[in-house]
Amino acid sequence: MKERNDGGIKCSEIVEVLDDYAEGILNAETTKKIQNHLRSCENCANFGARYVALLGLLKEQGPHVLI
Numbered sequence: 001m002k003e004r005n006d007g008g009i010k011c012s013e014i015v016e017v018l019d020d021y022a023e024g025i026l027n028a029e030t031t032k033k034i035q036n037h038l039r040s041c042e043n044c045a046n047f048g049a050r051y052v053a054l055l056g057l058l059k060e061q062g063p064h065v066l067i
């Protein structure tokens with residue numbers, strides 16, 4: 001995967017903060033950077049959408065969905 005630097009944040013950084021992003025606990029500046037990156041980077045957009053969907057599922061159904 002090619003590392004991109006869209007929206008002032010790199011793909012490798014996206015992966016690190018995606019957890020906090022999904023939780024909605026990041027500051028406004030970082031949130032905006034991530035949103036800009038996801039809009040222009042297809043890789044992170046796909047990965048991010050799946051990750052957030054999975055996290056939402058886990059919260060809704062509880063950890064037992066993993067078993």
Ligand SMILES: [Zn+2]
Pocket residue numbers: 004010011014037041042043044045
């Ligand atoms: Zn990316």
